[in-house]
Amino acid sequence: GQNIDQPTEMTATEGAIVQINCTYQTSGFNGLFWYQQHAGEAPTFLSYNVLDGLEEKGRFSSFLSRSKGYSYLLLKELQMKDSASYLCAVVDSNYQLIWGAGTKLIIKP
Amino acid sequence: GAVVSQHPSWVICKSGTSVKIECRSLDFQATTMFWYRQFPKQSLMLMATSNEGSKATYEQGVEKDKFLINHASLTLSTLTVTSAHPEDSSFYICSARTSGDYNEQFFGPGTRLTVL
Numbered sequence: 001g002q003n004i005d006q007p008t009e010m011t012a013t014e015g016a017i018v019q020i021n022c023t024y025q026t027s028g029f030n031g032l033f034w035y036q037q038h039a040g041e042a043p044t045f046l047s048y049n050v051l052d053g054l055e056e057k058g059r060f061s062s063f064l065s066r067s068k069g070y071s072y073l074l075l076k077e078l079q080m081k082d083s084a085s086y087l088c089a090v091v092d093s094n095y096q097l098i099w100g101a102g103t104k105l106i107i108k109p
Numbered sequence: 110g111a112v113v114s115q116h117p118s119w120v121i122c123k124s125g126t127s128v129k130i131e132c133r134s135l136d137f138q139a140t141t142m143f144w145y146r147q148f149p150k151q152s153l154m155l156m157a158t159s160n161e162g163s164k165a166t167y168e169q170g171v172e173k174d175k176f177l178i179n180h181a182s183l184t185l186s187t188l189t190v191t192s193a194h195p196e197d198s199s200f201y202i203c204s205a206r207t208s209g210d211y212n213e214q215f216f217g218p219g220t221r222l223t224v225l
Contacts, residue, residue: 033213040219040221041218042202042218087153096158097143097214099152099153100152101152102152104150
């Protein structure tokens, strides 16, 4: 079966750095997305990786290792508004999105 | 970026009634639209995939006669929850993608359904 694992919840301090990991086992791979979702709202796009390596976009970076079935989302200079759920999703061989359960990130002052 | 709207943003209805939710792509043509359901503190659950002009493909466990999906044009898909019950109360989110771009999905803002 297809499986995506990410931690259920993480806590970090305002101004710090946090890394949210995602491991996947899917039938085929056509890219990996990270989305941010605030409570009661729809997901918003953060990043897309299809090749190995690090993609940096402002305070957020996303890393992918296809051989290890592994990705992480790195958030720097954390702000209170970063408190949200972060969803990892993989595009499989049928170009369907397989979703992780999401990681709830709690930012403390 | 591409914009997807949903209407209504929230709805409260009585048990046994039907509710229609609209999903529109405002500045692009969406050949494929997706309907998701999300219960509190859970991840998105794909309900069905809808291609313009054809019947929707439902995920296992989703009743097609209860959740009617119509994708009549390249900019509009509708989800009708028929004979709604309290257990149907959830956050319903649609997303859309264009032909030729099989990757990114653009999400609507979601519809909060509460069935009394």
